[in-house]
Amino acid sequence: MTRSQTPKSLAVLLRARMHPDPIPSPPHAPSPPDSSAPPAAASSSVRQWLHASVSAASPSPAALDCFSDGYRSLDRPGRHEILRSLATDYDVPRARVRDLMRQYVSVSATGDEHPAAEKEDGGAASALYRMERGLRDALRPKYAGFLEAMNAQPGGLKFLAVIRADLLALLGEENAPVLRALDGYLKEKLVTWLSPAALALHQITWDDPATLLEKIVAYEAVHPIRNLIDLKRRLGVGRRCFGYFHPAIPGEPLIFIEVALLKDMATSIQEVLLDVPPIAESEAKCALFYSISSTQPGLSGINLGKFLLKRVIDMLRRDMPSVQIFATLSPIPGFMQWLLAKLASQIKLAERELQDGNSLEIASSAFRESILLPEEEKLLQNAVEQVDSKQGIELLQDILTSSQWVKSDKLSAALKSPLMRLCARYLAREKKRGKALDAVANFHLQNGAMIERINWMADQSEKGIEQSGGIMVNYLYRLENIEEYALSYSGTGHIHASPSLSKYVEPDT
The missing domain is CATH 1.20.140.90 (Malonyl-CoA decarboxylase, oligemerization domain)
Known part of the structure; x- marks a missing residue:
């Protein structure tokens, strides 16, 4: 990646919004079909x-x-x-495949009856090999x-x-x-x-072309870049941004990752984005990955992030020996959706029991869960002025769907215990097909990370409150255990978590 060595105007960035540029037409292409046609x-x-x-x-x-x-x-x-x-x-072309298969079976059956003759008859063997090649071609x-x-x-x-x-x-x-x-x-x-061998790793800096910086603003998917000052901060002292580039798509990263160099793991995104002035880089002990964004929706399911993360860790270890902690401060995008669905299903089940009497009580009891602990339910009832004889889970649902609880210290204090406990359960226990239900958790766990810590009110943005009740999670990459943890997770779905989570959820066994 060639850096611009001359001063340039970044005024174009002022026009950048969260919308990627349209795909440019190839040079000297023939005239496309008439766009005004029906x-x-x-x-x-x-x-x-x-x-x-x-x-x-x-x-x-x-x-x-x-x-x-x-x-x-x-x-x-x-x-x-x-x-x-x-x-x-x-x-x-399945008709052709069927014809070739019939011919192949016919010739193979003859060869089975006279194996010695086939060995001596090079022509028959050659025919079989030709048919096999034909089958391979036909199956494309x-x-x-x-x-x-x-x-x-x-x-x-x-x-x-x-x-x-x-x-x-x-x-x-x-x-x-x-x-x-x-x-x-x-x-x-x-x-x-898009194999890693075909991709180039490049550190993106303020000196890069404005067209590239505009794309970083447009494609940042985790924590939107507010203005030029915010962008310059993320590319300045104590921060790093790395992207994977492919020669067929010049000037545009396929995926990029943002890193904060800190003394220790941050407990909130506010610390990372609003840390002014940053610490001296020589004092940094922790490389905190706080945002990773793909620029191409069509590459979904192609884990370029895994290779990017490992290459960036290797580069930082080489260039900054003082950095010994490699961790993330990650969103939990599926938590609130999961919790609200869980509450809705439990409320509906309780209503059915009430309507149908005891006939369903035994059958449905297996599906009933104690979402709230008794002391948590009491705290919620005390925090709400009018209880209206509602159950604790109904109160919790009402509070969370209103999203006004963030403005009340009393409600926030009452919600902290149940939300932290349920979030730990969601991350460490809730699975789909044997893997973590949360997509971000699954990404880091399959790469060999462990769940280190969950943080209350770590993302107080509207998006953070809506997605996870403001909670964020630190995933920790212990370099000596990365391969072991990745193998155990991919093989058995085992999720490694810090003992600090045991106060919220029982350890995985």
Whole structure:
């Protein structure tokens, strides 16, 4: 990554909002389909360019450019129509596969009856090998060559990421096997094309081009950058920002991570973002990762963050030997949604028991949970002026959905114990398919981290209160245990947690 050595205006950053730039058109591309044409006509034109590109043994750059330009011009329904066509019309040619399989079985059966003769007959063996090669070729979907040719185009890799983002959105609406197959194949190819060996690690600084800094502002997904002063602070003394870049997408990171150099693990994001002045870097003992953002939704499920995190840790260990603690201050995006759903289900279950009498009491008792401890329920009732004979879980639901509790010291104090306890349970116990239910927790745990500490009122922003009741979590990367923890989590789902969490939840066994 080449740095600009001349002073430059950053006025463009003043216009930056949380919206990435549109994909630029490739240089010297043929004229795309008429964007003023009716949607049906535009979609038909794009479909023709798709057919021309997929059907050719070696698609021409002009046809690929026309398809990509035309695809960009389509609205959401039009893009989805093209993706359905790509997945369905250019799938594996199963009729050919069946014919080849019948031939192969026939020849193989003859060889089984006369194995000695087959060894002597080089022609029969050669026929089998040819059929096997033919089968392998036939099992490739017809769109395979098209995707590979598009990847080789200037701007093609980013365009394929856009296609996959649209495909993931379509899968959210209709989870068809043929669409899943296309997504699986495209994801496999993207994993190959985006291998760590093909990516360059670059420290992003204030001296980088304004166009790059604008993208950092636009793509920051965890803690929005408020202004130029905030941006300069995050790139200045005591802070680091590193990005992974691919040569096919110059000037734009695929993913970037922000780091604070501190004396110890921070307990709130306010400490990190509003720490003025920062400590001297020579005094830093902790590298705190407080934000990691992907710039391409179409790369979802491709764990570039794992490799980025490990490379940044290695770089910091080499350049700053005094730093011995590598930890995160992470959001808990799914906690409040999980808790409110849990409360709603328990309230509904209690209402059914009340309506149906004792007939359901035994059957439903297995599903009843003590969400609140007796002392926690009492504290909530004392904090609310009008109880109205509501149960503790109803009170908790009312308080949390109003979000006004943050302004009341009395309510905040009453909520601290149950929310911290339930958050620890959510992080350390709630799982989906044997892995942590929270997406951020799953990311760090599969990378070999452990849950070190949960922090009350660590993110007092509107987003932080809405997502997690203001609670944030420190994940700790113990360098000597990273591989061990990653293996045990991937193998058995075991979540390593600090003894400090035992006051909130029983240790995992």
